[in-house]
Amino acid sequence: MSAPEIPFLAGLDAAAVAAVRARMVPVAVPGGRILFEQGETGNALYTLVSGVVGVSTRDHAGRPTRIARLRPPETFGEMALLSDAPRAATVVALRDSHLLRLTRDAFEAVIAEHPHTLLYFARMLADRLRAIYDGHSVHHAPRIFTILAVTEGPDPAHVARQLAGAFDALLPGATGCLTDWPEGADEAWFQAFEGGHARTIFAAHDIDCPWCRQSQRRGDHVLLLAEPGAPPRPGAAAYLDRVRSDWIRMDVVVRQDPAARRPKPLHPEVASLPAAMRIQLRDGNRGDLHRLARLASGAARGLVLGGGGARGLAHLGVLKALDEVACTPDFVGGTSMGAIIAASLAMGWNVAEIQAQIEAFFATSNPINDYTLPLHALTRGAKVDTGLAARYGGVCIEDLWLPFFCVSSNLTTGSTMVHRSGDLPKALRASIAIPGLLPPVLCDEGVLVDGGMMNNLPADVAAGLERGPVLAVDVGTDRAFQDIPQRGWSGRLVRKLIGSPLAMPGLAPLLLRAATVSSDAQSLMAAAHATAVLKPQLSGIDLRAWSRFRESAELGYRETRAGLATGRLARWLDPVR
Numbered sequence: 001m002s003a004p005e006i007p008f009l010a011g012l013d014a015a016a017v018a019a020v021r022a023r024m025v026p027v028a029v030p031g032g033r034i035l036f037e038q039g040e041t042g043n044a045l046y047t048l049v050s051g052v053v054g055v056s057t058r059d060h061a062g063r064p065t066r067i068a069r070l071r072p073p074e075t076f077g078e079m080a081l082l083s084d085a086p087r088a089a090t091v092v093a094l095r096d097s098h099l100l101r102l103t104r105d106a107f108e109a110v111i112a113e114h115p116h117t118l119l120y121f122a123r124m125l126a127d128r129l130r131a132i133y134d135g136h137s138v139h140h141a142p143r144i145f146t147i148l149a150v151t152e153g154p155d156p157a158h159v160a161r162q163l164a165g166a167f168d169a170l171l172p173g174a175t176g177c178l179t180d181w182p183e184g185a186d187e188a189w190f191q192a193f194e195g196g197h198a199r200t201i202f203a204a205h206d207i208d209c210p211w212c213r214q215s216q217r218r219g220d221h222v223l224l225l226a227e228p229g230a231p232p233r234p235g236a237a238a239y240l241d242r243v244r245s246d247w248i249r250m251d252v253v254v255r256q257d258p259a260a261r262r263p264k265p266l267h268p269e270v271a272s273l274p275a276a277m278r279i280q281l282r283d284g285n286r287g288d289l290h291r292l293a294r295l296a297s298g299a300a301r302g303l304v305l306g307g308g309g310a311r312g313l314a315h316l317g318v319l320k321a322l323d324e325v326a327c328t329p330d331f332v333g334g335t336s337m338g339a340i341i342a343a344s345l346a347m348g349w350n351v352a353e354i355q356a357q358i359e360a361f362f363a364t365s366n367p368i369n370d371y372t373l374p375l376h377a378l379t380r381g382a383k384v385d386t387g388l389a390a391r392y393g394g395v396c397i398e399d400l401w402l403p404f405f406c407v408s409s410n411l412t413t414g415s416t417m418v419h420r421s422g423d424l425p426k427a428l429r430a431s432i433a434i435p436g437l438l439p440p441v442l443c444d445e446g447v448l449v450d451g452g453m454m455n456n457l458p459a460d461v462a463a464g465l466e467r468g469p470v471l472a473v474d475v476g477t478d479r480a481f482q483d484i485p486q487r488g489w490s491g492r493l494v495r496k497l498i499g500s501p502l503a504m505p506g507l508a509p510l511l512l513r514a515a516t517v518s519s520d521a522q523s524l525m526a527a528a529h530a531t532a533v534l535k536p537q538l539s540g541i542d543l544r545a546w547s548r549f550r551e552s553a554e555l556g557y558r559e560t561r562a563g564l565a566t567g568r569l570a571r572w573l574d575p576v577r
């Protein structure tokens with residue numbers, strides 16, 4: 001192998017480089033080995049020659065955070081030497097790696113002889129700091145993909161070739177594809193192959209064979225191919241359990257019939273494999289294939305729709321404007337009204353269908369008016385339940401066309417609950433259960449109410465999936481109660497009789513606003529995780545103005561068109577730029 005690159009020596013003459021090289025000691029570390037731990041005294045820095053290392057920290061409670069994945073020819077371990085402080089992070093070899101080690105004494109001698117090298121470290125530290133400011137410190141941008149078949153049926157080699165084509169159409173650089181052990185290929189050969197391509201896909205048919213182990217060991221991101229309903233192949237679950245790691249992300253990719261109206265579910269044992277996301281792939285469907293490529297590579301578009309009662313109808317206009325520029329989000333999530341509209345998108349409905357369904361559900365007849373003896377809430381919630389069952393009944397969150405999540409607030413534990421699996425109508429019902437207005441949802445985890453109480457704009461949840469940029473639509477934080485409510489003659493008469501001022505908001509809007517007001521600050525914080533935020537001008541729209549849905553939708557449409565025209569959405573629309 002030719003002499004490995006050592007970036008911090010760039011700019012030095014050949015004799016100086018040779019002198020430093022002579023002080024660097026080669027070290028081989030097996031995958032899984034911790035090189036050093038956060039808090040230890042540091043006495044050397046390292047340059048990666050081959051392999052990959054992971055950098056992570058633990059907070060005072062011991063919770064780990066993944067910070068970075070470093071590849072050749074990056075250098076690490078310099079901070080402890082530069083600042084004479086303990087190691088700032090733990091570094092683990094994510095696969096068999098070769099490194100060059102430079103001791104503290106040798107490092108100090110290099111700096112003394114060639115002060116110019118400090119510039120490299122200053123730039124590297126500035127880049128790492130900037131990544132933290134930009135919120136990209138934890139980033140999962142996989143380069144090596146592994147495709148394994150966990151059930152009988154799908155052909156990993158075929159999917160690998162298709163995915164390589166999709167990567168090459170969407171992302172810069174060429175993708176290399178390996179479907180079997182090339183004759184005579186050794187570690188150096190694989191390294192050269194990976195180094196020569198922007199991305200590499202390994203595809204293995206048999207589980208736990210040498211080629212499967214080699215493919216899996218090298219992958220940052222593993223795609224598990226499955227046929228709906230088919231049991232796992234023998235040994236698949238045990239093998240995956242053995243090799244799982246926080247640093248390797250696994251998704252299940254489900255082969256679906258091109259004509260399927262709804263995705264078919266997985267066999268329960270396949271559904272319980274340790275996968276982060278379930279991605280549907282219809283045979284021959286280019287849109288699905290490109291979505292898979294974007295979700296796997298971290299270049300997917302996430303859309304998060306916030307809660308806000310009738311103001312949430314503005315989301316319909318947002319979807320229409322995005323549809324006009326042929327943009328379908330790759331994964332969606334939301335809270336309350338935003339959750340319902342996001343779920344409609346995940347069902348695979350087109351914008352006209354979503355509009356018709358939401359209009360029939362909310363605008364034509366207000367579903368939150370079946371008033372009852374207020375033991376648990378002002379309404380029985382039966383109309384909402386019926387409306388949800390009619391539209392989303394029998395659907396499981398994992399078996400939607402788009403990856404979806406919604407948020408509710410768990411009053412038992414006092415925490416946000418993110419619904420990423422299970423019964424869709426139940427999760428939606430919890431997400432919109434405005435305390436006092438709709439009865440809460442009881443489940444094993446506790447008493448669940450409207451997600452808006454704790455996280456009305458869960459852009460942070462979407463960003464945490466690390467699939468790509470997130471567009472958040474905020475319909476909740478605009479000023480409420482701006483106008484005197486419009487009331488019919490009976491409403492005005494009742495208020496006159498009891499001496500209540502006309503400007504006094506009604507009980508239902510008060511409850512609605514009270515449910516979200518305390519999370520306005522949280523919404524702003526969460527929005528900071530979004531690549532772009534749309535905030536339709538809704539201050540004149542009452543939280544229960546269901547009948548003004550066309551107006552709300554128009555405001556959402558205008559805000560999105562403005563966002564498109566001014567380029568505010570450019571980074572979201574084209575994550576690869």
Ligand SMILES: Nc1ncnc2c1ncn2[C@@H]1O[C@@H]2COP(=O)(O)O[C@H]2[C@H]1O
Nearest residue numbers: 042068076077078079080087088089128
């Ligand atoms: N944000 C970051 N991105 C990449 N590497 C980092 C980051 N923070 C710390 N490191 C590396 O992790 C190492 C841990 O040991 P040191 O503190 O000696 O030096 C640290 C850096 O080399």
